[in-house]
Amino acid sequence: MTQTINTPEKETNKPKHKKPIYIMIHHTAVSHEKNPDQFKANNSYHQSMWNFKSSLGFYLGYHYEISKAGRAKKAREDGEPSAACYQKNMNDGRCLHIAIDGNFDIEKPAPAQIYKLRDLLNEKVKEYSISKDQIVFHNAYTNKSCPGKNLELSFVRSLISPNALHDEPNNKEKIIKVIEYLMKLIKEL
Ligand SMILES: [Zn+2]
Numbered sequence: 171m172t173q174t175i176n177t178p179e180k181e182t183n184k185p186k187h188k189k190p191i192y193i194m195i196h197h198t199a200v201s202h203e204k205n206p207d208q209f210k211a212n213n214s215y216h217q218s219m220w221n222f223k224s225s226l227g228f229y230l231g232y233h234y235e236i237s238k239a240g241r242a243k244k245a246r247e248d249g250e251p252s253a254a255c256y257q258k259n260m261n262d263g264r265c266l267h268i269a270i271d272g273n274f275d276i277e278k279p280a281p282a283q284i285y286k287l288r289d290l291l292n293e294k295v296k297e298y299s300i301s302k303d304q305i306v307f308h309n310a311y312t313n314k315s316c317p318g319k320n321l322e323l324s325f326v327r328s329l330i331s332p333n334a335l336h337d338e339p340n341n342k343e344k345i346i347k348v349i350e351y352l353m354k355l356i357k358e359l
Pocket residue numbers: 195196197254308316317
């Protein structure tokens with residue numbers, strides 16, 4: 171997506187994007203044995219369904235899609251509205267939607283997909299200070315099985331490395347800053 175980096179257009183688009191506070195995992199429900207890289211097919215399919223173009227020029231409803239070989243392709247800017255889960259405002263940009271090519275009711279994710287998912291999750295959790303319990307499955311919001319019975323939420327959350335989590339150091343830093351500020355105020359009395 172090098173053509174969109176640092177263009178004035180992207181800068182003006184930015185304020186419309188929310189800071190993601192959730193990450194939702196999907197499968198495409200189409201076997202990755204039949205089609206190992208479904209980005210193009212899903213982009214066309216979603217165009218025919220909703221014609222909802224992203225700022226990056228794609229129609230895919232998700233923000234990212236991971237092929238069987240573990241290539242993640244970005245279709246929407248982080249925080250940009252999506253067409254992936256209509257429940258609980260999860261399409262308004264508050265949630266990053268990651269789809270993995272495959273039907274995980276009948277097959278398992280390829281190791282390369284798990285590695286890419288791990289890397290992408292760790293990157294985004296760190297970037298937006300998202301906690302592990304804000305990583306969710308689509309099936310918690312709908313009666314679909316998405317992302318399939320062969321993917322477990324506890325396993326996906328376990329992919330997050332402890333140093334990607336924000337809580338401890340950030341909170342400590344904040345508390346220290348507050349104390350320093352109070353000390354300064356006391357000195358000035
Ligand atoms: Zn889904």
